[in-house]
Amino acid sequence: MFGHAPVGRPENLAFRVLEEDAKALDGKATRRLVEISFDTPHAGKFNFPVQLYVPNAAKGPVPTLVLLQFEGLTDPATPQIIDRGWALAILDRTKLAADDAATFRSGVINAFSGQRELAPDAWQAFGAWAWGSSRALDYLETEPAVDAGRVAVVGFSRMGKTALWAGANDERFAAVISNESGAGGAALSSRLYGETIEDLNVRFPHWFCKNYRKYNGRERDLPFDDHLLLALVAPRPLYVGSADEDLWSDPRGEFLACVAASPVYELLGVPGLGTDQMPPLDEPVASGRIGYHIRRGRHAFTDYDWQRYIDFLDRQLSATAPAPAEKLQ
Numbered sequence: 001m002f003g004h005a006p007v008g009r010p011e012n013l014a015f016r017v018l019e020e021d022a023k024a025l026d027g028k029a030t031r032r033l034v035e036i037s038f039d040t041p042h043a044g045k046f047n048f049p050v051q052l053y054v055p056n057a058a059k060g061p062v063p064t065l066v067l068l069q070f071e072g073l074t075d076p077a078t079p080q081i082i083d084r085g086w087a088l089a090i091l092d093r094t095k096l097a098a099d100d101a102a103t104f105r106s107g108v109i110n111a112f113s114g115q116r117e118l119a120p121d122a123w124q125a126f127g128a129w130a131w132g133s134s135r136a137l138d139y140l141e142t143e144p145a146v147d148a149g150r151v152a153v154v155g156f157s158r159m160g161k162t163a164l165w166a167g168a169n170d171e172r173f174a175a176v177i178s179n180e181s182g183a184g185g186a187a188l189s190s191r192l193y194g195e196t197i198e199d200l201n202v203r204f205p206h207w208f209c210k211n212y213r214k215y216n217g218r219e220r221d222l223p224f225d226d227h228l229l230l231a232l233v234a235p236r237p238l239y240v241g242s243a244d245e246d247l248w249s250d251p252r253g254e255f256l257a258c259v260a261a262s263p264v265y266e267l268l269g270v271p272g273l274g275t276d277q278m279p280p281l282d283e284p285v286a287s288g289r290i291g292y293h294i295r296r297g298r299h300a301f302t303d304y305d306w307q308r309y310i311d312f313l314d315r316q317l318s319a320t321a322p323a324p325a326e327k328l329q
């Protein structure tokens, strides 16, 4: 579905602070613009930017959200995240891979895979963005202001799909947040509700690997469904947010995928979602390791969503909560 990306760290991975502002956001935060660079086999040195905001009120290393941004290095939610004591690292995906069928290869994909035709199971844009998320985490592990054991990856819509794939691949992400990721993300494809595999692959042929196209119009022949993408996050905390007017993303399919992923959490000794009853609007289910809400409104990343995600993460990743790995032993 997502294809294979290069494994492991690239050669000569380096992090350089390009700008630092100790009085960002009216003095609330320190902002660091960081260049992540590395060697590639086909394009020499490659780099992309990440912007980190750390709360100035912090007394020690802080938990950190990695936001996979559509474009740019800012986000209007930054002040409220900082107010809650979290750092925010914003990754701009555009240098890694353009979100464009004609040019998506010209970033990190050709730099590693060369100009030849991509194999049917090779990475495309989602693979490149998720791979870059792990490089951002490589940087955060070197940043003393960040508690590297409490880094969550978060994305909205197509970047919610990316966040799930990034979290599935890289267990250093302590938690994963999918905001209305929909088809190809948290929603079950086999329900045939809202966006289909064919819709995805025809409109966005550069997102998934080519093999996924074999299932255009054949959702029920897939040997897996999207609950297994969620289950790859187990036993780490996972939160899926839906919106009731966002039918294209199939909110119910997102909920049912959380239900269907729960047995994997239970197998690993922790509670999953803990219910198979879809909750009322604006009433999160968040007692287990999987959280879920369906809020009123449209396809968007709202303040309500952010607040619920941080509520959940504060409980799940509090400094005193046992790490999922310890629970397993």
Ligand code: GTR
Pocket: 156, 157, 158, 159, 181, 182, 183, 195, 200
């Ligand atoms: C839509 C696409 C969805 C979702 C969304 C978004 O056009 O059909 O899969 O990813 O874009 O990213 O906003």
